[in-house]
Amino acid sequence: MIDALYSYRRPEALPEPLRLVVLGATGSIGEQTLDLVRRFPDRLGLSAVSVNRRWRELAAALGDGDRPLVAIGDADARDEAAAAGVFGDRLLAGAGATALVDAADDATVVVNGIVGAAGLGATLAAARRGLRIALANKESLVVGGELVRAAVREGGAELLPVDSEHSALAQCLCGRARDDVERLVLTASGGPFRTASRAELEAVTLEQVLAHPTWDMGPKITVDSATLMNKGLEVIEAHHLFGVPYAAIDVVVHPGSWVHSLVVMTDGALLAQLGQPDMRLPLLYAINGEQRWPLGGDRLDLAGLGELRFERPDTDRFPCLRLAREAGEAGGTAPVVLNAANEVAVDALLAGRLRFVDLPHVVAGALERLPAEPLVDLSTALDTDRRARHVASSLVRS
Ligand SMILES: NC(=O)c1ccc[n+]([C@@H]2O[C@H](COP(=O)([O-])OP(=O)(O)OC[C@H]3O[C@@H](n4cnc5c(N)ncnc54)[C@H](OP(=O)(O)O)[C@@H]3O)[C@@H](O)[C@H]2O)c1
Structure with a gap:
């Protein structure tokens, strides 16, 4: 079997209904998880939920019968919610997502739908508790892949990918011998600017950036x-999940997003997973521990598709792909710097303070100024994250 983070499965099935901790419950992943809870009322239940600020949206999304523990990360928003009394004594005082994972006694599965490096602490807490982790928060592995690996091993946790590409790889790898696998191939839609010239990239608007051609996701x-x-x-996520060297992980652009990813076997066979671009499938497959529960929705009409198109990614026009691969290969603190600088640059772009074409320069500049060091422990990661945000913020302003 394929080893590394993805490999461990507990011998016995978890009791149903599975008791979910939904972190980032107001986000795109969180909302789709709540939708699954509604679709499978006998098999899934809510143990606990977290948001950062949007507690009113959370209150509106919870059903009358839902009685989960609630954590609100932002202190002001927490005070407001406490004063409004909507969650009663189920609102944790002074606690964020990490404390919520520890407090949810009856939890069996943690769905981590937090955005950014802020999700790492909760992933580590769930791993230490030996829970099943349905991981959407890829930044946990980018920033702390080695730390998560150690915590998963020590805690005896199950870690299952939610990202559609990694779920596709998991579905292709299920039951395969590690030695039979030659390469992993991640598909990429190519985004809204796949065919844009350099001159066109100089002039893109935020509205165009946010108009993804195939997936409806958070900003x-x-x-x-x-x-x-x-x-x-x-x-980087695939490297940590499946224990495959960077040199054996390819990226291919596939504009339709029908083929979610592929595995190349040593005899030359290519195994792929196809389906509609709908996150509920990979979410459910991770939550239920790789079972097949009937899920409605459209099926792929292959004859209707006609053809499947693939292209090589252009890392001259899109240097972030190259920067990330280089940071992953450098290891240590380099992916922490990459991620932190990117988060700062994305925030600046969303706030209208950074041009699309300048974003890679911020990330590259931070990586140049903060060369890779060994990633000893969580405090090294947090300290590097803080320094990289500082450097990136000054690069955005310059
Ligand atoms: N969306 C997808 O289809 C998709 C697909 C694959 C992977 N992913 C991954 O899943 C993760 C979530 O993505 P998303 O698109 O669902 O994001 P999103 O829609 O922006 O939602 C983010 C959620 O995280 C909460 N949050 C934000 N900052 C936080 C912080 N500092 N501490 C604690 N909670 C915080 C937000 O709370 P508030 O609402 O209160 O701000 C919200 O509930 C990302 O890592 C992403 O890469 C997403």
């Missing part, structure tokens, strides 16, 4: 998809 991952940084983060 940060949508920007990352347009720069191809998302695919770079996913290369």
